[in-house]
Amino acid sequence: MTDYKPTIVVLEDADAVSEYVKDEIVKQIRAKPNAILTLPTGGTPIDTYALLVKAYQNGEVDFSNVTTTNLDEYWPIKKAHPSSYAYYMTEHLYGHVNLKPENVFIPDGEAEDFDAEAVRYRAILEQYPADLGFITLGPGETCHIGFNERGSAEDSVVRYVPLDDQTIEANARFFDDPQDVPKGAITQGVADILSAKRILFVATGEHKAWGLRRSLQGEINSDSPASFLRRHRQVIVIADKAAASLL
Numbered sequence: 001m002t003d004y005k006p007t008i009v010v011l012e013d014a015d016a017v018s019e020y021v022k023d024e025i026v027k028q029i030r031a032k033p034n035a036i037l038t039l040p041t042g043g044t045p046i047d048t049y050a051l052l053v054k055a056y057q058n059g060e061v062d063f064s065n066v067t068t069t070n071l072d073e074y075w076p077i078k079k080a081h082p083s084s085y086a087y088y089m090t091e092h093l094y095g096h097v098n099l100k101p102e103n104v105f106i107p108d109g110e111a112e113d114f115d116a117e118a119v120r121y122r123a124i125l126e127q128y129p130a131d132l133g134f135i136t137l138g139p140g141e142t143c144h145i146g147f148n149e150r151g152s153a154e155d156s157v158v159r160y161v162p163l164d165d166q167t168i169e170a171n172a173r174f175f176d177d178p179q180d181v182p183k184g185a186i187t188q189g190v191a192d193i194l195s196a197k198r199i200l201f202v203a204t205g206e207h208k209a210w211g212l213r214r215s216l217q218g219e220i221n222s223d224s225p226a227s228f229l230r231r232h233r234q235v236i237v238i239a240d241k242a243a244a245s246l247l
């Protein structure tokens with residue numbers, strides 16, 4: 001199997017990273033107005049989404065022919081729950097730009113049968129192969145991408161996964177009651193993520209420094225699902241100085 005050395009861009013701080021990622025996404029959409037984007041949730045992309053909304057409002061970018069496929073969603077969770085990723089995407093992006101509702105896809109946290117939902121979502125990904133994947137690094141030692149926790153295989157595809165204790169702890173900040181964090185999720189698999197034509201892999205903050213080093217310089221294996229990104233020819237790693245401090 002071939003390994004590649006991703007391009008690494010280190011910027012001053014998280015704001016500079018958000019600007020850079022916004023610019024890359026705008027360039028992608030201008031080059032291909034019907035681009036297909038894979039999108040993340042969590043804390044890292046919030047400012048990037050705010051900048052994309054601004055760019056849209058200033059007439060710099062048009063989402064009318066863009067398609068988005070989100071990485072993951074908690075399971076089970078109601079779409080109307082303020083901590084669901086469906087709610088998050090509406091709050092931070094979908095509700096403010098001219099994406100067509102029929103062109104936005106996210107796993108259904110309300111699905112009764114998560115296996116059937118995984119099959120449905122996998123078919124969507126096959127129909128809409130991503131031009132650009134915007135991928136962020138998970139918390140602590142998880143080195144997760146999407147919700148591919150440690151132990152995820154390189155050839156994994158959309159499926160239900162139990163969440164790592166470190167993920168539950170880190171994501172508790174998004175819930176009123178930390179007990180409410182779902183114990184599982186439906187996520188794109190590692191292979192699904194790697195099928196994007198190009199990938200932006202983003203990490204900010206000192207708390208991501210260990211994980212970024214493990215993912216970029218440690219062994220490529222399931223102990224760090226993000227390390228599998230080094231099997232992809234076209235990955236740009238975008239980190240702030242704090243996240244890059246151990247490289």
Ligand code: GLP
Nearest residue numbers: 040041042043044136137138146
């Ligand atoms: C959640 C998402 C992951 C993401 C992670 C990053 O767990 N499901 O796809 O990698 O958040 O979290 P943050 O950006 O809040 O550090």
